Amino acid sequence: MxxxxxxxxxxxxxxxxxxxxxxxxxxxxxxxxxxxxxxRPAGAGSAETFTxxxxxxxxxxxxxxxxxxxxEVSFAPFARTAWHTHPGGQTLVVTTGDGWIQQWGREKxxxxxxxxxxxxxxxxxxxxxxxxxxxxxIAIQASVDGSAVAWLEPVSDTDYVG
Numbered sequence: 001m002x003x004x005x006x007x008x009x010x011x012x013x014x015x016x017x018x019x020x021x022x023x024x025x026x027x028x029x030x031x032x033x034x035x036x037x038x039x040r041p042a043g044a045g046s047a048e049t050f051t052x053x054x055x056x057x058x059x060x061x062x063x064x065x066x067x068x069x070x071x072e073v074s075f076a077p078f079a080r081t082a083w084h085t086h087p088g089g090q091t092l093v094v095t096t097g098d099g100w101i102q103q104w105g106r107e108k109x110x111x112x113x114x115x116x117x118x119x120x121x122x123x124x125x126x127x128x129x130x131x132x133x134x135x136x137x138i139a140i141q142a143s144v145d146g147s148a149v150a151w152l153e154p155v156s157d158t159d160y161v162g
Contacts (some may be wrong), residue, residue: 029064048160049151051160052128053078060145069148075099076137080128080160083152085159088142092117092127099135100160101127108162111135126155 020125025071045054053076063070068088072095083104092101101117102108104124111127119125121144129135141148 049082051154052076054142061107068140070138070140072138074133075129076134077129078131080155081126082154083124083126085124085150086119086141087121087144088148089121090139090141093138095136095138098130099128099137100130100135101125107127
């Protein structure tokens with residue numbers, strides 16, 4: 001009996017047009033979009049921009065309404081970014097593990113799960129795992145004139161260890 005009632009309600013909803021099938025990749029600016037996890041595979045971080053074992057999983061890119069993008073970045077112990085800047089700034093949200101972040105000309109600082117780090121536009125910095133612990137963070141950065149990051153020189157092992 002309950003199944004019949006559910007089917008009756010479902011049939012009525014379909015006939016009234018209240019249920020719509022909208023593809024996950026809809027381009028309509030007024031339609032919510034779903035980006036399935038398996039449509040955004042993780043890949044190894046480039047040896048030109050990272051030192052050590054780094055995996056980057058895209059989360060979302062800028063679009064017509066959103067001026068920022070995001071990725072989940074996982075660092076193996078001793079792995080880190082190269083020095084870099086962001087023309088629109090960057091927010092990091094540490095999700096697991098322990099890491100370090102350093103602004104050019106300043107001491108490196110420890111970062112831990114739950115920490116949120118704001119790096120203003122144009123500030124030269126690097127971030128990564130500690131020597132003994134892996135670390136994962138969500139990186140969110142604005143794009144300015146189509147660019148979200150300017151990669152610079154690698155962080156040397158001497159500078160990393162400090």
